[in-house]
Amino acid sequence: MKNRDKALARLKETLETNGLRMTQQRIEVYLAVAASGCHPCVSEVHEMVRENLPTVSLDTVYRTLWKLSELGLVAPVSSSGDRVRFDAYMRRHHHFVCARCGAVYDFDSPSLDEIRIPEEAWSLGCVWNSHMELRGICLGCCNEGGGTEEGHAEG
Amino acid sequence: MKNRDKALARLKETLETNGLRMTQQRIEVYLAVAASGCHPCVSEVHEMVRENLPTVSLDTVYRTLWKLSELGLVAPVSSSGDRVRFDAYMRRHHHFVCARCGAVYDFDSPSLDEIRIPEEAWSLGCVWNSHMELRGICLGCCNEGGGTEEGHAEG
């Protein structure tokens, strides 16, 4: 099953289960984020979606992304100082956030993937998924102008 | 040593190390976030700081928070659909984010605290700290109106 088909099936199932409608706009927005190799911001998603749906409004993209987020189909990505960006988490991965430029890097880690959700968390609500968030200075910024000296111990 | 003194010492050291000045505004902003039991947004920090520095401008709070973030003294917190919020990570903890209301809950987990930063991450840059991010629906939202049915597997 191709990723696109998998994504569509997931979208359909989730919308149905929640009594929501499957619209072309929702399809295109979701596919845009799911197919994206990075973390697109709203206007980037808007541009992508407009290729197939030229009349789609920016507000629709906002509304759709937040609705997909509520449904767990996409999630806003931690970044530093940048407008909100989204990730469809089509595959398990973790994030490294640069404190300086705000870039968010994906990385894989089989060892981190093995970690169970601890009991303590379940008292807070229904947990859908987890990933590890790292924070520091990316290589680009390190090489650029002397990395910022970290003033914060293990967080 | 009290938390306040520890925070001040950390601020001072980090600013010095980076050739930056220690200003009253920076002190108050940092102490406000460090003393906060939750994750204050910019305007909340502004209100707190104004108690001791009534003329501080909102722009200064924004600038100071982003500068502190670059320095690793505070970090923006993942949230869903809310304006940006900050955490000083004075103590190691992890986050549970509600996909519905956007609330971010802290939780402690000794087992998660033990996790080492994997090798894969170090190729991306200099890692300062890590925490686990969980995503789901909080108890408040579950009890409120039938939790959103999750359409997304383990992320």
Add this chain to the structure above:
DNA sequence: AGTCTTGTTGAGAATTATTCTTAAGAAGTA
């Protein structure tokens, strides 16, 4: 296939959040 219900959208407008500009203030050094 047609009708109906109502969720969803788009265009235009409005609001909110954030950043810019620039002169003055102030932290820190000599």
Add this chain to the structure above:
DNA sequence: TACTTCTTAAGAATAATTCTCAACAAGACT
């Protein structure tokens, strides 16, 4: 004390996001 220059505040501007409401359309039912 004088000097350098980083940092700030006030006012303005910009960018990001959300609202309003009539029209459209997804999906259920007949």
